[in-house]
Amino acid sequence: MLTSTLEQPTRLTSTQWLICIIAAIGFAFDIYELLMLPLIVRPALMELTGAAPGSMEYQLWLKRLFYIPAFAGGLVGLWGGYLTDRLGRRRVLTWSILLYAFSAFFAGFSTNIWMLLVLRCTTFIGVCVEFVAAVAWLAELFPNPHQREKVLGYTQAFSSVGGLLVAIANELAGTYGTHWFTITVPTFLSDIVGSVAAEHQHEAWRYTLMSGLIPALPLILIRPFLPESPAWEKKRATGTLRRPSIAELFSPELRQTTIVTALMFACSYGAAFGAIQQLPQIVPGLADVKAMVATEVAKLELPKDPIAAKKKTMAKTREIEQKVASQYTKMQEIGGLLGRFLLALFAVRIASRRNLLRTFQIPGLILMPAIFACFLLIENRTFFTLNLEFMLLGKLPVTTMSIGVLIAGLFTVAQFSFWGNYLPQAYPVHLRGTGESFAANIGGRMIGTSFAWLTATIAGLGNPSPDVSPFRFAYTAAGVALFVYVFGVILSFYLPEQNPEMHPE
Numbered sequence: 001m002l003t004s005t006l007e008q009p010t011r012l013t014s015t016q017w018l019i020c021i022i023a024a025i026g027f028a029f030d031i032y033e034l035l036m037l038p039l040i041v042r043p044a045l046m047e048l049t050g051a052a053p054g055s056m057e058y059q060l061w062l063k064r065l066f067y068i069p070a071f072a073g074g075l076v077g078l079w080g081g082y083l084t085d086r087l088g089r090r091r092v093l094t095w096s097i098l099l100y101a102f103s104a105f106f107a108g109f110s111t112n113i114w115m116l117l118v119l120r121c122t123t124f125i126g127v128c129v130e131f132v133a134a135v136a137w138l139a140e141l142f143p144n145p146h147q148r149e150k151v152l153g154y155t156q157a158f159s160s161v162g163g164l165l166v167a168i169a170n171e172l173a174g175t176y177g178t179h180w181f182t183i184t185v186p187t188f189l190s191d192i193v194g195s196v197a198a199e200h201q202h203e204a205w206r207y208t209l210m211s212g213l214i215p216a217l218p219l220i221l222i223r224p225f226l227p228e229s230p231a232w233e234k235k236r237a238t239g240t241l242r243r244p245s246i247a248e249l250f251s252p253e254l255r256q257t258t259i260v261t262a263l264m265f266a267c268s269y270g271a272a273f274g275a276i277q278q279l280p281q282i283v284p285g286l287a288d289v290k291a292m293v294a295t296e297v298a299k300l301e302l303p304k305d306p307i308a309a310k311k312k313t314m315a316k317t318r319e320i321e322q323k324v325a326s327q328y329t330k331m332q333e334i335g336g337l338l339g340r341f342l343l344a345l346f347a348v349r350i351a352s353r354r355n356l357l358r359t360f361q362i363p364g365l366i367l368m369p370a371i372f373a374c375f376l377l378i379e380n381r382t383f384f385t386l387n388l389e390f391m392l393l394g395k396l397p398v399t400t401m402s403i404g405v406l407i408a409g410l411f412t413v414a415q416f417s418f419w420g421n422y423l424p425q426a427y428p429v430h431l432r433g434t435g436e437s438f439a440a441n442i443g444g445r446m447i448g449t450s451f452a453w454l455t456a457t458i459a460g461l462g463n464p465s466p467d468v469s470p471f472r473f474a475y476t477a478a479g480v481a482l483f484v485y486v487f488g489v490i491l492s493f494y495l496p497e498q499n500p501e502m503h504p505e
Contacts, residue, residue: 018222022093022219023137023138024155026093027156028159028165029101029215030126030130031163032165032166032215033100033126033212034127035333036212037065037069038279039167039170040205040208041280042318043318044205045061045065046314046318047205048111049113063453066273067449067450067453069117069120069121069124070446073121073125073127073128073445073446074441074442074444074445077125077441078434078442080437081129081132082244082246082433084129084432084434085429088232089134089229090226093133094219096130097126097215099123100122100124102213102216103119103126104210104211106119110206110209128445135152135420135423137229138155139152140424140429140432141229146348149347152420153417153420153421156416160334161337163333163336164334166211168330170205170326173208175323178202180202180207183210244431244434256494257427257435257496260495261439262438262447263491264357266444266447266448267484269445269451270448271415272412272448274452274454274455276332276408278452278455278477279328279329281459281470283321284321285470285471285473292320293316297313297316327402328402331406331409332413335405335409336410336413336414339410339412339413339414340413340416342410342414343356343414343417343421353422354493357415358489360412360415361411361488361489362489363411368481369478371478372408372481373475374400422498423435423439455477458476458479
């Protein structure tokens, strides 16, 4: 177990609890904002571009929406990490949360695909900066290694709570959205950005985006009571805070840490975005989903006009597919939540950081490719079918696919918490935000999320029809998962081990 002779753990003060609560909210909603896209991208693209799934235009915008915001977030996020070291953890954390919350809200009013793309970019920028500032803030608040590992591990576990919440929000929007307020662009703005068509003013994907405003509300009230990081503030006050430098990340002392952590962070994100986040593209190919769509469409009273009938049929199809996708997203995040709690538990019991990470890498290497390769091969023929009633979660289908999704989430998502624990100890105070940001934003957000673009590109080769596309996505996701896991395990042998104490100055 990790122990410290320098600082002994103490009971949390009210201020420390307040900081942990804000950090947990931030972690929860940064994943909430990111996981919106896989849930809303299909209906949003079909509405804003008019393109059918599997078409060339659909594939093009799918790749753009996954990668361009990630690229913008990674690039600006690196600068955000630098500002975290220059201006302080609290200030940057606060403004990053406000940025992504309001960006997500206004994205719900998107009247064209370019507006959605721009607002997804600003959302991603806020998320990328928030993670870095929050991790540095928490790490410096708790000098005792045992306490620090627990606080970082358990607050990051709320990221998976955020993933669970966005799936619930999406399902609620799909079920009750027709009874909610009408989404319209104010008159004074409609001449600039256009207006939302009447038939799309109660779309579930719009309400899901707008729900991203939630984290800004408690932050506005609590912010005046939040203190700055004591370690950073002490150095700034005494004039000993050195200026951060990206070049210093590649000094002989830090070069290996910087390169290896960035590449391994990319592998963690590659598995998530290249495989797990493709579930909404895979779900329409499942046999039980096709049967459900056929049954529900047969019950519709279709108008005689063929165009109107087609629109009504497509709307019902989107509703069913989105509902099922949100159910599987819940299973994924339940698995991720278990993984993050296991990571927090193991972090104070496994001294070797390499062995801690491999506890999740090795099983994931074996199971992830197998899970995705089998999804459509078995066409969801379950070993058993059972609906479990969960409080506030609705009915979650327990099938071979949903169990596989849970396992995939457990071993992949747990690695994100690992990096939140590892990175603060790898860099000194004046370079902590910059170093974390390089690994998380250049490695994870820019390189790692590009695997979503890679999966979509490979799956779309030959411009497959919508009926073939889900199969291609599933098999491509399996190949991508295998590649990033193998590469990640190899890189783990070069990951520098750490002392329990924070990096010396």
